[in-house]
Amino acid sequence: MAADVLSTQKCPHCHSKTLVLDKKCTECGFPIEGSQSQQDTFLSKIKKARKRVQEVQSFVKWAISLLYFIGMLYIFIFLRLQVPWGAKWAGVMLGMPYITLGIIASRYKPSIIFMVALAFYLFTEIVLLQYLHLPVSLFNQLWAKITVASILIVGSIAAYYSDKLKQKTKIS
Numbered sequence: 640m641a642a643d644v645l646s647t648q649k650c651p652h653c654h655s656k657t658l659v660l661d662k663k664c665t666e667c668g669f670p671i672e673g674s675q676s677q678q679d680t681f682l683s684k685i686k687k688a689r690k691r692v693q694e695v696q697s698f699v700k701w702a703i704s705l706l707y708f709i710g711m712l713y714i715f716i717f718l719r720l721q722v723p724w725g726a727k728w729a730g731v732m733l734g735m736p737y738i739t740l741g742i743i744a745s746r747y748k749p750s751i752i753f754m755v756a757l758a759f760y761l762f763t764e765i766v767l768l769q770y771l772h773l774p775v776s777l778f779n780q781l782w783a784k785i786t787v788a789s790i791l792i793v794g795s796i797a798a799y800y801s802d803k804l805k806q807k808t809k810i811s
């Protein structure tokens with residue numbers, strides 16, 4: 640009978656009222672009508688994926704903190720310096736985009752936002768600062784530039800990977 644293969648149940652794992660297809664919840668894949676060991680295997684797989692997402696998320700948090708840090712650095716250093724108001728303004732204008740991107744990345748598509756931030760960073764460091772003469776230059780050293788770029792790239796990859804993992808395992 641068709642009803643044996645296809646039935647609606649409340650899934651004990653994802654709690655949605657779901658269609659059971661091939662003994663599995665069609666929402667999350669939990670083997671509702673599977674054996675105990677099949678259910679245990681599924682749950683331990685999810686648990687592992689969750690742990691992995693958590694680990695990967697720490698790289699995302701690093702990249703977000705970096706954006707806030709660069710933004711604050713520009714704003715506070717320039718506001719504290721004894722420089723003309725024009726230079727203070729330039730520092731604030733350079734810092735604000737990083738803070739804004741950090742806020743967006745903490746809520747929305749960090750993998751893309753980090754790449755936008757990296758592009759902005761490279762643009763300011765390589766192009767803009769050639770024309771904008773600031774009294775101090777932050778990130779003048781090559782190692783500092785490489786560090787910033789690396790953290791953003793790793794953060795972007797981590798965010799992408801954790802999104803994929805969440806989608807695949809339907810965890811939030």
Ligand SMILES: [Zn+2]
Binds near residue numbers: 654655668
């Ligand atoms: Zn389910």
